[in-house]
Amino acid sequence: MAHKPKTKFRQELVDNDVVLSVRHLKQYFKVGFQARKFITKAVHDISFDIKRGEVFGLVGESGCGKTTTGRSIIRLYDITSGSVYFQGYRINAGSRWNEKEIKWKRIRAKKKIAELRQLEKDELAEERSDAQEINDQVLDAIRAKYAKQIQDIRDEVNEIVRVQKQKIREIKYDNKHVDPRLMSKIQMIFQDPVDSLDPRMTVEDIIQEGLHIQGFKNKAENSKKVVEVLERVGLIAEYASRYPHEFSGGQRQRIGIARAIIMNPELLICDEPISALDVSIRAQIINLLNDLKEQYQLTMLFIAHDLSVVKYFCDRIAVMYYGEIVEMASSDDLFKHPLHPYTKALLSAIPKPDPLSEKKRKRIPYNPVTDHDYTTEKPTLREIYPGHFILANSPEYEKYQQEIATIDADSAS
Amino acid sequence: MEKQVKNKEVVISVRDLKLSFYTDKGRVKALRGVSFDVYKGEVLCIVGESGSGKSVTAKTIMGILPGNGRVDGGSIIYQGEDLTKVSEEDFHQIRGKKIGMIFQDPLSSLNPIMRIGRQITEAMIINGDKIKRRYEALILEDLIAYKNAVSRKKAIIEQMKSNRDLLIDEFKDEIKAVKQDAALSDDVKKERIAAIHQKISKAKSDTKTQIDATKVEYAPKIAATKAALKDKSKQAKVEVKAYKASLVAERNKKLKDLNAQLKMAVGDAKQPIKDEIEKVKLDFINSVKLTHAEAKKQAIKVMEEVGIPQAARRFRQYPFEFSGGMRQRIVIAIALTQNPDILILDEPTTALDVTIQAQILDLVNKLKRERQLSCIFITHDLGVVANMADRIAVMYAGKIVEYGLSEEVFYDPRHPYTWALLSSIPDVDTKEKLESIPGTPPNMIYPPKGDAFALRSKYAMAIDFKEEPPFFKLSDTHYAATWLLDPRAPQAQMPKIVSERIRISLEKAGIKHGA
Numbered sequence: 001m002a003h004k005p006k007t008k009f010r011q012e013l014v015d016n017d018v019v020l021s022v023r024h025l026k027q028y029f030k031v032g033f034q035a036r037k038f039i040t041k042a043v044h045d046i047s048f049d050i051k052r053g054e055v056f057g058l059v060g061e062s063g064c065g066k067t068t069t070g071r072s073i074i075r076l077y078d079i080t081s082g083s084v085y086f087q088g089y090r091i092n093a094g095s096r097w098n099e100k101e102i103k104w105k106r107i108r109a110k111k112k113i114a115e116l117r118q119l120e121k122d123e124l125a126e127e128r129s130d131a132q133e134i135n136d137q138v139l140d141a142i143r144a145k146y147a148k149q150i151q152d153i154r155d156e157v158n159e160i161v162r163v164q165k166q167k168i169r170e171i172k173y174d175n176k177h178v179d180p181r182l183m184s185k186i187q188m189i190f191q192d193p194v195d196s197l198d199p200r201m202t203v204e205d206i207i208q209e210g211l212h213i214q215g216f217k218n219k220a221e222n223s224k225k226v227v228e229v230l231e232r233v234g235l236i237a238e239y240a241s242r243y244p245h246e247f248s249g250g251q252r253q254r255i256g257i258a259r260a261i262i263m264n265p266e267l268l269i270c271d272e273p274i275s276a277l278d279v280s281i282r283a284q285i286i287n288l289l290n291d292l293k294e295q296y297q298l299t300m301l302f303i304a305h306d307l308s309v310v311k312y313f314c315d316r317i318a319v320m321y322y323g324e325i326v327e328m329a330s331s332d333d334l335f336k337h338p339l340h341p342y343t344k345a346l347l348s349a350i351p352k353p354d355p356l357s358e359k360k361r362k363r364i365p366y367n368p369v370t371d372h373d374y375t376t377e378k379p380t381l382r383e384i385y386p387g388h389f390i391l392a393n394s395p396e397y398e399k400y401q402q403e404i405a406t407i408d409a410d411s412a413s
Numbered sequence: 414m415e416k417q418v419k420n421k422e423v424v425i426s427v428r429d430l431k432l433s434f435y436t437d438k439g440r441v442k443a444l445r446g447v448s449f450d451v452y453k454g455e456v457l458c459i460v461g462e463s464g465s466g467k468s469v470t471a472k473t474i475m476g477i478l479p480g481n482g483r484v485d486g487g488s489i490i491y492q493g494e495d496l497t498k499v500s501e502e503d504f505h506q507i508r509g510k511k512i513g514m515i516f517q518d519p520l521s522s523l524n525p526i527m528r529i530g531r532q533i534t535e536a537m538i539i540n541g542d543k544i545k546r547r548y549e550a551l552i553l554e555d556l557i558a559y560k561n562a563v564s565r566k567k568a569i570i571e572q573m574k575s576n577r578d579l580l581i582d583e584f585k586d587e588i589k590a591v592k593q594d595a596a597l598s599d600d601v602k603k604e605r606i607a608a609i610h611q612k613i614s615k616a617k618s619d620t621k622t623q624i625d626a627t628k629v630e631y632a633p634k635i636a637a638t639k640a641a642l643k644d645k646s647k648q649a650k651v652e653v654k655a656y657k658a659s660l661v662a663e664r665n666k667k668l669k670d671l672n673a674q675l676k677m678a679v680g681d682a683k684q685p686i687k688d689e690i691e692k693v694k695l696d697f698i699n700s701v702k703l704t705h706a707e708a709k710k711q712a713i714k715v716m717e718e719v720g721i722p723q724a725a726r727r728f729r730q731y732p733f734e735f736s737g738g739m740r741q742r743i744v745i746a747i748a749l750t751q752n753p754d755i756l757i758l759d760e761p762t763t764a765l766d767v768t769i770q771a772q773i774l775d776l777v778n779k780l781k782r783e784r785q786l787s788c789i790f791i792t793h794d795l796g797v798v799a800n801m802a803d804r805i806a807v808m809y810a811g812k813i814v815e816y817g818l819s820e821e822v823f824y825d826p827r828h829p830y831t832w833a834l835l836s837s838i839p840d841v842d843t844k845e846k847l848e849s850i851p852g853t854p855p856n857m858i859y860p861p862k863g864d865a866f867a868l869r870s871k872y873a874m875a876i877d878f879k880e881e882p883p884f885f886k887l888s889d890t891h892y893a894a895t896w897l898l899d900p901r902a903p904q905a906q907m908p909k910i911v912s913e914r915i916r917i918s919l920e921k922a923g924i925k926h927g928a
Binding site: 061062063248249250251278279280281282283284286290305306307308309312345346348349350351352353354355356357358359363366 | 775838847918919
């Protein structure tokens with residue numbers, strides 16, 4: 001067929017530095033049915049790039065959409081709108097924007113045409129009442145004039161609809177024809193080490209399942225790889241034949257990491273890998289992930305709710321609040337110049353093992369209604385400092401700039 | 414610091430508590446001699462890894478151990494009573510009313526199909542039936558006498574059984590030893606094993622006769638107390654009925670008078686009389702029981718106290734309509750309606766976000782201040798508790814290894830396990846590599862000889878594997894159980910990451926004091 005797009009395995013974004021690029025990602029969920037039906041905007045228009053070898057942190061409270069973002073990237077959800085590029089290939093995209101574009105263009109055209117028809121009617125009526133006798137030629141001329149205008153509008157709309165429909169087809173085609181080998185280069189570690197392992201599979205089956213799916217069917221070779229990877233994550237070869245319930249939480253999380261590492265991923269999405277663990281085990285897992293990062297030169301998307309943990313890992317951090325990125329900066333910069341009130345609130349909530357200063361410390365509450373005044377101007381993500389982005393409108397932008405200046409002056413003196 | 418010098422009232426005192434769980438795999442020695450005091454209006458934090466016995470301690474205090482858990486020794490003294498020996502029925506007077514508990518997961522501790530208002534007022538209304546309370550108060554003495562008789566019999570039998578089990582365990586170990594003894598010939602082994610088996614059967618039959626004897630011994634006493642209880646309850650029922658009748662009669666008399674007045678009255682004079690009638694009715698209801706309206710009023714007050722906005726509207730919502738932090742607040746509100754002396758919080762913030770966690774910790778702090786509430790706060794994260802803890806007990810493998818005031822434990826930690834816990838907390842100020850504790854806690858079926866933490870500690874010495882360290886006294890309030898404090902031990906330095914952090918925070922505080 002002529003209109004079928006040829007997009008299979010087409011590299012669209014050519015930038016070898018960028019491994020993952022998320023553009024205007026929106027993820028909406030339909031909740032309820034009939035009269036109670038509404039849409040939850042879990043993620044609302046976020047964009048970021050992750051460079052090769054970088055660890056990117058997504059921080060925010062529960063329900064802010066950080067996990068949804070991770071799951072959208074790895075195609076566990078069909079995203080609503082926007083696109084996700086991995087190594088330049090589009091791996092997930094949504095067509096809601098295009099559909100809305102068609103819908104609204106049509107509605108606007110309809111309105112315009114109705115207006116024109118009304119004008120035509122008025123003009124014809126005027127002509128009829130003015131003239132003593134009806135001049136068909138004049139009337140026809142008027143009719144022709146309006147018909148042409150209407151036709152122009154229709155042509156324009158049809159063109160837009162054609163283009164958008166083509167794009168929707170492309171998106172749908174792309175979504176259906178993602179290279180599974182490419183997808184296996186993205187792996188995910190889940191939050192709950194108990195629920196994410198199948199209780200009826202042995203550790204070996206769990207770890208090598210991905211290999212099997214990818215077509216590595218040589219059992220001897222697979223088990224050799226499993227043993228290798230088990231030892232890499234600090235477990236011993238004998239564990240391969242055991243079942244998940246025989247392990248403690250930390251060991252289970254190690255199995256989850258082994259399952260991800262065996263696919264030789266380039267991008268590792270860590271969805272709160274340590275928040276379900278004890279503090280002492282936490283440090284073990286943090287150190288293990290750090291070692292793996294260096295050994296395999298992994299690029300990581302690290303999702304967490306605790307800024308103190310994220311600081312250990314991440315080169316860049318994005319703070320999310322209710323589906324939007326409110327602040328994004330390099331790790332050191334974010335801790336040096338926390339600007340957005342929500343970031344400040346998060347920082348003030350981190351408990352410290354220091355009773356004297358802790359007893360004096362005041363927590364900063366964040367209330368979006370009183371902290372921002374967005375009645376006159378809507379906020380956008382702006383770059384306030386090289387590499388430091390913040391969600392703000394113009395007055396806020398100026399205020400934040402002053403804040404940076406005062407912080408710098410303080411630290412200089 | 415001056416505050417702590419004053420002698421504070423001890424609310425609950427745990428002394429040398431030992432406890433085991435009897436499982437298929439063997440006897441899990443969950444607690445091996447735990448001692449601590451909780452003072453009035455103070456927060457005691459129990460810190461340790463999962464499996465160190467912190468939750469078990471809390472459950473023992475609450476008397477909600479699973480069936481296979483048995484107290485082997487020690488005591489929990491609360492208001493002059495040993496909670497380990499209190500019968501289940503008497504515990505109803507303590508559990509919830511005197512000692513409240515809050516669990517880790519706020520969703521699973523709330524009933525999903527009950528409005529939260531009803532859940533908060535439930536206990537208030539159950540305890541608010543004043544007529545029933547009067548009846549219970551009347552029969553209380555006899556009831557306790559009867560229950561005590563029964564429970565004493567049960568406890569003695571239980572003790573006999575557990576002694577027998579211990580004896581049999583020993584014999585079984587002996588059999589194992591005989592079997593593995595290479596020096597003995599097969600015949601001798603058989604002989605010895607048979608002898609031991611005989612001993613076992615003798616122990617069993619002995620215990621059985623003992624138990625039977627105890628049953629016979631206690632039968633008359635139980636029968637007597639039961640009869641007394643029956644008489645008393647009959648009497649009490651009559652008494653309570655008469656009391657209620659008197660209340661009703663009083664009300665009726667008042668109402669009659671008022672109604673007569675109402676008939677006589679004209680115009681505006683009617684209204685005050687009508688009000689008076691309403692008041693009499695309300696007084697009567699309040700003297701009989703706690704009404705739902707009154708309970709709701711109190712519940713909304715408590716909800717506001719724990720920081721639930723729009724409490725009146727929230728009162729009619731279901732648990733799923735609340736976020737995790739709000740649910741935890743509701744659970745705290747339920748506990749507070751009973752006005753407990755002690756609140757036990759078992760990892761109340763582990764399932765919550767950092768921001769919400771901070772709010773809940775602030776709330777606990779506020780309650781401690783305003784209500785003079787004593788708290789036992791259980792957590793695995795030492796970093797969390799700096800803000801609110803007055804005292805800290807660090808637990809490992811069923812024992813307290815370090816116990817002291819918050820400042821002492823944070824700024825002068827002495828036990829290697831405390832060092833390890835402190836060094837595995839991620840910190841915003843430094844970016845040094847974290848030091849993790851290698852390995853996992855020991856299997857408590859076979860608790861390690863000597864210092865339980867020696868296997869995972871790089872400071873372990875030869876004596877750590879042979880003998881258990883005693884508690885070394887560092888100050889009047891600070892104790893640590895490690896051989897490193899022995900004068901003969903070599904000088905050990907705490908990990909650099911910890912000492913550095915302590916130095917920085919002390920310096921900060923010092924500068925602040927100076928300025």
